[in-house]
Amino acid sequence: MTRAITIDSAGTQLRVYTYGDSKKTPIVLVHGYPDNHGVWEPVAERLASKHFVITYDVRGAGASDAPRKQSDYRMTQLSADLKAVVDSQIGDRPFHLAGHDWGSIQSWESVTAEGPLKARILSYTTISGPCLDHMGHWLRKRTLNLSPSAKAKVFKQALSSWYIGFFHLPVLAPSAWQGGLDKLWPQYLKHRENVVEPEPNPTQGKDGKHGVQLYRANFRNKLINPDARHAACPVQLIVPTRDNYVGTQLFEDLHEWVDELYRRDLNANHWVPLSHPETIAAWIEEFVSGVEKGKMSGALQHARVRPERRELPLYGKTAVVTGAGSGIGRATAFKLAEAGADLVCVDINEDSTERTAELSRLLGANAWARKVDVGSAQAMQRLAKWVEKELGGADIIVNNAGIGMAGGVLDTSTQDWDRILKVNLWGVIHGSRLFARQMVDNHRAGHIINVASAAAFAPNRKLAAYSTSKAAVYMLSECLRGELADHDIGVTAICPGFVATGIASNTVYTGMNEEEQAAKRAKADALYQRRNFSPEEVADAILNAVQTNPPLALVGAEAWTTRLLSRFAPALSRRVARIDITP
Amino acid sequence: MPILNARDMPEQRGYLPTAEELEGFRAAQQLAYAAAEAVAAELKPGMTEKQAAALQEIWLRDHGVTDWLHAPFAWFGDRTAFQGFKVAVQFLPTNRRLEENMPFILDNAPVLNGFTADIGYAGVLGENPILDRILDDLAEHRALILQLIRQGRSMRDVSRAVDKLILHQGFEPRHKAYPFEVLAHQVTRMTPRETPRRTMPFKFGMDFLGTLGRVALVARKQGWSPLWNSGEGSNHPPIPGLWAVEPHLGFRGVGAKFEELLVITEDDAYWLDDDIPHVRRWKERGLWPVADVPLLGA
Numbered sequence: 001m002t003r004a005i006t007i008d009s010a011g012t013q014l015r016v017y018t019y020g021d022s023k024k025t026p027i028v029l030v031h032g033y034p035d036n037h038g039v040w041e042p043v044a045e046r047l048a049s050k051h052f053v054i055t056y057d058v059r060g061a062g063a064s065d066a067p068r069k070q071s072d073y074r075m076t077q078l079s080a081d082l083k084a085v086v087d088s089q090i091g092d093r094p095f096h097l098a099g100h101d102w103g104s105i106q107s108w109e110s111v112t113a114e115g116p117l118k119a120r121i122l123s124y125t126t127i128s129g130p131c132l133d134h135m136g137h138w139l140r141k142r143t144l145n146l147s148p149s150a151k152a153k154v155f156k157q158a159l160s161s162w163y164i165g166f167f168h169l170p171v172l173a174p175s176a177w178q179g180g181l182d183k184l185w186p187q188y189l190k191h192r193e194n195v196v197e198p199e200p201n202p203t204q205g206k207d208g209k210h211g212v213q214l215y216r217a218n219f220r221n222k223l224i225n226p227d228a229r230h231a232a233c234p235v236q237l238i239v240p241t242r243d244n245y246v247g248t249q250l251f252e253d254l255h256e257w258v259d260e261l262y263r264r265d266l267n268a269n270h271w272v273p274l275s276h277p278e279t280i281a282a283w284i285e286e287f288v289s290g291v292e293k294g295k296m297s298g299a300l301q302h303a304r305v306r307p308e309r310r311e312l313p314l315y316g317k318t319a320v321v322t323g324a325g326s327g328i329g330r331a332t333a334f335k336l337a338e339a340g341a342d343l344v345c346v347d348i349n350e351d352s353t354e355r356t357a358e359l360s361r362l363l364g365a366n367a368w369a370r371k372v373d374v375g376s377a378q379a380m381q382r383l384a385k386w387v388e389k390e391l392g393g394a395d396i397i398v399n400n401a402g403i404g405m406a407g408g409v410l411d412t413s414t415q416d417w418d419r420i421l422k423v424n425l426w427g428v429i430h431g432s433r434l435f436a437r438q439m440v441d442n443h444r445a446g447h448i449i450n451v452a453s454a455a456a457f458a459p460n461r462k463l464a465a466y467s468t469s470k471a472a473v474y475m476l477s478e479c480l481r482g483e484l485a486d487h488d489i490g491v492t493a494i495c496p497g498f499v500a501t502g503i504a505s506n507t508v509y510t511g512m513n514e515e516e517q518a519a520k521r522a523k524a525d526a527l528y529q530r531r532n533f534s535p536e537e538v539a540d541a542i543l544n545a546v547q548t549n550p551p552l553a554l555v556g557a558e559a560w561t562t563r564l565l566s567r568f569a570p571a572l573s574r575r576v577a578r579i580d581i582t583p
Numbered sequence: 584m585p586i587l588n589a590r591d592m593p594e595q596r597g598y599l600p601t602a603e604e605l606e607g608f609r610a611a612q613q614l615a616y617a618a619a620e621a622v623a624a625e626l627k628p629g630m631t632e633k634q635a636a637a638l639q640e641i642w643l644r645d646h647g648v649t650d651w652l653h654a655p656f657a658w659f660g661d662r663t664a665f666q667g668f669k670v671a672v673q674f675l676p677t678n679r680r681l682e683e684n685m686p687f688i689l690d691n692a693p694v695l696n697g698f699t700a701d702i703g704y705a706g707v708l709g710e711n712p713i714l715d716r717i718l719d720d721l722a723e724h725r726a727l728i729l730q731l732i733r734q735g736r737s738m739r740d741v742s743r744a745v746d747k748l749i750l751h752q753g754f755e756p757r758h759k760a761y762p763f764e765v766l767a768h769q770v771t772r773m774t775p776r777e778t779p780r781r782t783m784p785f786k787f788g789m790d791f792l793g794t795l796g797r798v799a800l801v802a803r804k805q806g807w808s809p810l811w812n813s814g815e816g817s818n819h820p821p822i823p824g825l826w827a828v829e830p831h832l833g834f835r836g837v838g839a840k841f842e843e844l845l846v847i848t849e850d851d852a853y854w855l856d857d858d859i860p861h862v863r864r865w866k867e868r869g870l871w872p873v874a875d876v877p878l879l880g881a
Contacts, residue, residue: 330753334835352751359753362713363835502750 032101104129
């Protein structure tokens, strides 16, 4: 389906390649250095089913002309080339744009400079190629800044940009490409850049040699005299975090130049169009479709750069909180939202979890509500899949959902045992397993918080099922912590005392009729109210646990007491177990 | 704010105002709201709570008010949510300055020709989405309270239903910060004063604390409480009379309430006046009348 045609851009012949139906939404892909249009081929083929994809060899590369003069490689020329290419293929229609490496650097010119293209570009996906003007401002700000960390950032970038200095050396740089570097290049891509099967490029020597002009024609004056350049369209910034040439630090001020900026990190090297074509194609498609529809996907909403929240400790993190419709879960959701995280609020009660999400949004977070029965393996699996697909995974899991149940081992029917273990234990097992698996597979550091209880340490004849479920949650957390330590995933068990939440008024009293139960509930609720121990305090402990990763967090005097009794005075703890503690 | 004089307490259970008296109360309440709206329009960044309280007082004096149930109040910023309030003096106006996008609450209680009003007016200087949300959600409380009182439910249960709704909404019941955690208090006719009464917030505060003690005694004797809360003291059927109802909702340092008079008769109840700022706001936003009153099992 590829078509190739040569067009004229003010006397320079450019080779243009298109994929797919020209009536569909056009996307232009601009390649970098020392590549030609072929670097985009795997991505273009994937995009072509739904879009009209246009690539071309930029001047100096591939089958396009290579003007001799250095001044022919200035930004304005490169931008005029892009205009000639799109005009020849789609007339004056608007289009979406993506660039990699130098293709990205030069596309910034079209995206930000006041010119005929700025208004026609609907969206721009930039990969590993900063705007040189932005870079000039970035450098200026940090060189004038006397702090050691600012200096260190400049130094770090200078180290990875050694080749730019090299390219400014006369004779040597161009001749290196013809003296054998072109033959070695596929090996370099394979070993240094993790591109699995790099295809030899027939014009590699030419691409390398002429492309050096790009650096020579633009770097010096742009870095010394940067303009103030603002983008008009939404910009998706894709950052390969193991990029050997373009440091992530270069993008930290980008939001000052782009109003609607989305940033997505990819754990990869510089040549992502070759090494991760599926991901890159999917992300470009998702972004283009979001702009076309006027509504971004969940993952992009999460990826939106929000400068006002950047300083918050959990900025950029996604947290899943179960039992978020009330009590500790709801308080935790608010606390994490205030700390900068985005939230997936999970509860079996749809209205109340939607409400939690809504209020979390008022606190500045992106928040989604999901109705899920945590005791159901399928439902939890669907949740985990949804989080991975829509939001790209989670960083913090709070397995909090739980129910109360009072009664002895003998009074508790099999169904009741089943019911409480499903929610209190299986809910935590599902949440821990599914999300820990995702984190491990994606090499994502994270944190799993399991809400147990002071009852985990306190045996009592009238709280058998509840205490058993919570003791199991505690042990599960300790084991999981050992297992996940090597993966940089923290695990904490939170053990609160009697917190005033809905749990007391929903507790099941086994072996009693409804009326007796209601009376017990009212009494218990009154006691909880009098204790006046708010879920806020547990939420504080959870936020602290996310930041410091303790194995166990005891919250409230009851928790400390039961813990100390069970450790240092087990005999006394067993005496207490014989007392009926229900009201 | 619930400030009562024991000597103004009705001797019998309840108080049934005449139509003429109701007009007097309505006029007083309209004037109180007009004062709050006029002062709210004057608020500027940098103004203090004390200034805002004084402006209300001056405005009301200029409009013929000589007596007060309590001195005007003003709360700015997180003080609208009574954040960290432990003792009664913390309610008094401070030198907290108003800033852009900061919520505020004005509260005044003038006595006009012997008719008492006690109103609360919440707003923001600029924009505050959390405040908007709370103001919107207060509509459900106004509908809920009236519906349950009309059903003749015990006043304690009505207060508990309000607590439950606030919890469901995800907010905190900040009226619990008031002494005796009151949701409302009774308001009666007062003897018009010969000489204007001075408003000294601190003295009012002391008077108020003294009054509360006496009120509690009187109420116990009569078997009902003029202080309406979720406690056992309010576990009695609705008492006829005029009640200044003030559900106060807080969320993460932003607080808002309405306060206005509810009329309870022997067999019915209604809000004294619907032509007041927060109801007008709800009507504009299509939130009033409330279509589906959230009873939550009450």
